[in-house]
Amino acid sequence: MAELIIDHLEVAVADKVILNDVNLTINDGEIHALMGPNGTGKSTLSETIMGNPRYQITSGRILLNGEDITEMATDERARAGVFLAMQYPVEVAGITNADFIHSAMDARDHHEAVPVLKFLKALNQNMAFLDMDEDYADRGLNEDFSGGEKKRNEILQLMMLQPSMAILDEIDSGLDIDALKIVARGINEMRSQSFSCLMVTHYQRLLNYVVPDVVHVMMGGRIIKTGGPELAKELEKNGYEGLEQDVKG
Ligand code: ADP
Ligand code: MG
Ligand code: MG
Numbered sequence: 001m002a003e004l005i006i007d008h009l010e011v012a013v014a015d016k017v018i019l020n021d022v023n024l025t026i027n028d029g030e031i032h033a034l035m036g037p038n039g040t041g042k043s044t045l046s047e048t049i050m051g052n053p054r055y056q057i058t059s060g061r062i063l064l065n066g067e068d069i070t071e072m073a074t075d076e077r078a079r080a081g082v083f084l085a086m087q088y089p090v091e092v093a094g095i096t097n098a099d100f101i102h103s104a105m106d107a108r109d110h111h112e113a114v115p116v117l118k119f120l121k122a123l124n125q126n127m128a129f130l131d132m133d134e135d136y137a138d139r140g141l142n143e144d145f146s147g148g149e150k151k152r153n154e155i156l157q158l159m160m161l162q163p164s165m166a167i168l169d170e171i172d173s174g175l176d177i178d179a180l181k182i183v184a185r186g187i188n189e190m191r192s193q194s195f196s197c198l199m200v201t202h203y204q205r206l207l208n209y210v211v212p213d214v215v216h217v218m219m220g221g222r223i224i225k226t227g228g229p230e231l232a233k234e235l236e237k238n239g240y241e242g243l244e245q246d247v248k249g
Helices: 042-050 074-080 097-108 116-129 134-138 147-161 177-190 205-209 229-248
Strands: 004-013 016-026 031-035 055-064 082-085 092-096 165-169 196-200 214-219 222-227
Touching (some): 004 042, 016 055, 016 214, 016 222, 031 229, 042 055, 042 082, 042 165, 074 097, 082 147, 097 116, 097 134, 116 134, 116 147, 116 177, 147 165, 147 177, 222 229
Parallel strands (some): 031 196, 031 214, 165 196
């Protein structure tokens, strides 16, 4: 199962309401795109689903596979199967990329160690699949990685952790066309009935390579329109302002 329900969610940051009555259902196996201009609350929604404590849920609920995760801590959500690729992935100098992924997998499995050989085999396979140089494994987590390399590395984590629900916040930002295709290849490889995904993006471009089942447009902390892939194409053509006028009538 991989079903996410966002039910009448209202979220405040530093006592300022950012999200208003957000409703969203992602069914098993579906990929949804969340689009919208800067500063409308897309990252706020992403961080809130992952349980970042800075974002206060003032009303509404989040359900994962029927279970209410609204009050769960981030690590519990990760164990429940939620994964977030952050808009700005963190850099950590003291820990290698491979060690970071390995400990994240152990934590997901209630601190039952994933055997080293099994881990390395999967890591090498996935790195090859993502056209990543072997030396990325032993470098500091995202340390001195370019923007595009960080994004590719988020997809490596995704493929290793195999979450049931992934939120990818601007996974396409800063990617050249070759890197975009590789990132898309990774996401498409994850596609199955036991995986669902919310892809946050400004641009239609990613959606040519990962075709979403549903497209949502967020403005001013609300989802103002939902449609199919054609909605993203319409946005590309007419921009968000055209849509806003359209919605207001
Ligand atoms: P988007 O991802 O759509 O660009 P964000 O969710 O990052 O938008 O931001 C939505 C609004 O919430 C903005 O006005 C932003 O300034 C505010 N905001 C987001 N995160 C924080 C935070 N940690 N502290 C203060 N304000 C925040
Ligand atoms: Mg933004
Ligand atoms: Mg954002």
